[in-house]
Amino acid sequence: MATINTNFHKLAGSYLFAEIAKRTKQFAENNPSATVMRLGIGNTTEPLPSSIIKGLSLGVQKLASVATYSGYGDEQGDARLRLALADFYKNRGITVLEQEIFISDGAKPELPNIQQIFGSNNVIAVQDPVYPVYVDSNVIAGRTGVYTNGRYKKIVYMPCTQKNGFVPMPPKEHADLIYLCSPNNPTGAVATKKQLKAFVDFAIKHKSVLIFDAAYSEFISDKTLPRSIYEIPGAQKCAIEINSFSKMAGFTGVRLGWTVIPLELVIEKTEKGEVNKLWNRRQTTMFNGASNIVQEGGLAVLSKEGQRECKKIITYYMENAKIIKKALEKLGLTVFGGENAPYIWIKTPKNMSSWEFFDKLLNETHVVGTPGSGFGPGGEGYFRLSAFGHRENIEKAVQSIQKNLKI
Ligand code: PGU
Numbered sequence: 273m274a275t276i277n278t279n280f281h282k283l284a285g286s287y288l289f290a291e292i293a294k295r296t297k298q299f300a301e302n303n304p305s306a307t308v309m310r311l312g313i314g315n316t317t318e319p320l321p322s323s324i325i326k327g328l329s330l331g332v333q334k335l336a337s338v339a340t341y342s343g344y345g346d347e348q349g350d351a352r353l354r355l356a357l358a359d360f361y362k363n364r365g366i367t368v369l370e371q372e373i374f375i376s377d378g379a380k381p382e383l384p385n386i387q388q389i390f391g392s393n394n395v396i397a398v399q400d401p402v403y404p405v406y407v408d409s410n411v412i413a414g415r416t417g418v419y420t421n422g423r424y425k426k427i428v429y430m431p432c433t434q435k436n437g438f439v440p441m442p443p444k445e446h447a448d449l450i451y452l453c454s455p456n457n458p459t460g461a462v463a464t465k466k467q468l469k470a471f472v473d474f475a476i477k478h479k480s481v482l483i484f485d486a487a488y489s490e491f492i493s494d495k496t497l498p499r500s501i502y503e504i505p506g507a508q509k510c511a512i513e514i515n516s517f518s519k520m521a522g523f524t525g526v527r528l529g530w531t532v533i534p535l536e537l538v539i540e541k542t543e544k545g546e547v548n549k550l551w552n553r554r555q556t557t558m559f560n561g562a563s564n565i566v567q568e569g570g571l572a573v574l575s576k577e578g579q580r581e582c583k584k585i586i587t588y589y590m591e592n593a594k595i596i597k598k599a600l601e602k603l604g605l606t607v608f609g610g611e612n613a614p615y616i617w618i619k620t621p622k623n624m625s626s627w628e629f630f631d632k633l634l635n636e637t638h639v640v641g642t643p644g645s646g647f648g649p650g651g652e653g654y655f656r657l658s659a660f661g662h663r664e665n666i667e668k669a670v671q672s673i674q675k676n677l678k679i
Contacts, residue, residue, distance in 0.1 A: 279412050284419045288404050288646035289313050295630075296640050303638075309669040311596075312640040314457065314614060314658045316522040318588060320569075321581030324521065327572020331565030345561040348552065349375020349530070353567050356574040357530055366502045368532055372548060374555060375570075376529040377562045379487050379516035384409035385558075386483065386512060386531065389550045390449060390539075397428035397447035399440055401458055401644055401651030403485065406451040422649040431650050432459055438608065438617070439463045442474035449481055450474075452501070455488040458647045458656040459617045460609020462497045468504045475510035481539060482511040490520035490586055492612040508534040519614070521573040521582050528562055528570045589614050592666045593659035599670040600657075603679065614659040617644070621679045629655050637672040 285291065292312045300308050320328070334340040348354065354370040361368040376382045383405050396410050407427065410416055417425025428447045430440035438461035442450075452471060454463040463471075475482050484501035492499050501511045516529035533548045542550075562570075572578045593610035600607045606619035620629040626643030633639050633655070644654030659666070 277412065277414075279414045282411050282416065282418055282424070283408060284424075287408065288642070291646070292630075292640065292642060296634070299634055306638045307668075308634075309637075309639045309665055309672065311657045311659075311661060311666075311669055312642050314519070314660050316519065316524045316589075317661050318522060318585050320522050320526075321578070321585065323575060323577040323581055324569055324572045327575075327578070328526075328565060328569035330572075331563075331568030334568070335565070342564050345564055345567070347555045347559050347561050349373070349562060350564070350567040350571075353570050353574075354530075356571055360574055361500065361502065364500065364503070366500055368502060369535065372532050372534050374531045374533065374551060375562050375567060376514075376531055376559075377527045377566075378518060378523075378529045379485060379514050380405055382514050382529060382531050383483070383485065384413070385554070386514070386551075387413050387415070387449075388554055389547065390481070394448035395426060395428060395446065397430055397443050397450040398648070399432050399451070399453060399456065400429040400649060401432060401647030401654070402451065402453050403457045404647055406453075406483075406485075407648070422645075422652075429648065429650065432456065432461065433650065434608075434619075437461060439467050441467075442471050446478055447480055448478075449483060451483050451485065453485040453487075454498075455491055455613035457488065457613070458609075458615050458642065458644065458651065458654075460611065460613035460615045462492055462494070462612045464496075465498050465504060468498055468501060468507075472501075472504045472506045472510060476506055479540060480510065481537070482507070484511050484513045486513055486515045487519055488613050489515065490582070491590065491614055493590070494612055497612060502532070502534075508536040510537065512537065517570055517573055520586065521570075521578070522585060523566075523569070523573075526566055526569060528566050588663070589659050592661060592663065595666055596657055596659060596670055599674055603674065603677065605679070610659065616657040616659065618655045618657065620644075620653050620655055623653060626652055626655055633673070633677065636678060637669070637676045639669045639673055 354373045357373050358370050398406050416427050428443045432438040438459035489499040501507045513532040517523035533551045535545045537547045596616050597607050597610040608617040610616040626645040630643045642656040644651030
């Protein structure tokens with residue numbers, strides 16, 4: 273008889289954003305006259321700029337003639353796109369070789385996939401709170417113990433608190449795989465070079481691997497803050513970087529990302545280049561490459577014009593962040609983030625729990641946000657609002673909060 277992966281039973285609940293969608297739908301059904309304003313999931317809303325539409329269209333056009341048609345492409349990705357990404361790093365003074373870059377269909381699937389090259393006994397460490405995919409996918413993979421008192425056994429939680437500016441120090445105990453998300457989802461905090469260096473030093477000392485999720489790197493406006501882990505000397509020896517076109521170019525629905533596995537990265541019983549080769553083996557076996565149409569769009573994103581147009585949209589979302597943050601501060605709420613990341617991290621008033629505040633905000637103002645506790649036990653008592661949205665909707669949501677939230 274077939275059996276199931278019983279690790280699924282260990283999961284504490286539904287996937288966070290699925291739970292929010294369910295509760296929002298319920299509210300809308302019970303309150304048909306209410307206009308629900310969604311600042312929950314970080315989902316892009318602005319149309320793609322013309323240079324990128326041209327790139328995507330070119331991808332479609334190429335399929336229309338014998339001379340330019342292509343079928344299966346390289347599993348590692350289109351060589352032109354890999355080169356363009358190597359240049360993207362080079363422009364930042366970072367050397368990443370084409371061979372070290374693997375094109376993906378987005379960061380979310382990559383984050384669990386990458387685990388396949390690591391042993392099931394590896395101990396993982398995560399920032400707390402953080403994007404829930406790191407923890408949930410490791411639970412499913414069997415790398416954790418049971419869930420008790422809001423925590424999974426065998427996970428090292430690195431608390432991100434108001435006191436440490438939401439950027440933790442490396443853990444005191446040993447960890448093999450350390451997930452780092454900077455700019456951080458949900459707190460919006462960005463680790464400095466010095467703070468990241470502490471993690472690189474830890475990883476080299478403990479022979480651990482950093483899995484650096486840089487999905488929001490392009491939202492950093494402070495030039496002194498690192499946008500890639502490879503800005504830190506030594507990181508090539510111990511870090512994998514996962515990034516995405518989703519937030520930087522509005523590709524949330526288009527789907528495109530990339531992963532860097534440095535040739536220098538060495539883990540237990542491997543030589544230089546071997547981890548990169550393992551990932552190549554995994555990809556050639558289990559992935560048939562990202563869509564050729566989409567990769568043509570990705571090339572357009574990385575063009576000079578594409579970069580200029582994407583920056584304008586990022587500025588637009590960050591203007592939304594400013595509007596939200598300012599209004600909430602005016603109400604007397606304690607608010608973080610929103611400066612180098614598209615998320616506003618709010619301390620719930622009167623020590624309300626995150627889900628209590630979710631219900632209150634939805635009922636009183638019809639605004640949907642994300643309860644901080646959904647990102648880990650350290651997020652309890654906090655709440656996240658996303659700055660992705662049309663300006664008029666953001667303004668409407670802010671006005672409704674100012675007018676209707678009873679605090
Ligand atoms: N990494 C981080 C840190 C993210 O916040 C998200 C999306 C992703 C990766 C996903 O990137 P893709 O390249 O689009 O796969 N976070 C959003 C969406 C939530 C979800 O899981 O669908 C958020 O609201 O947190």
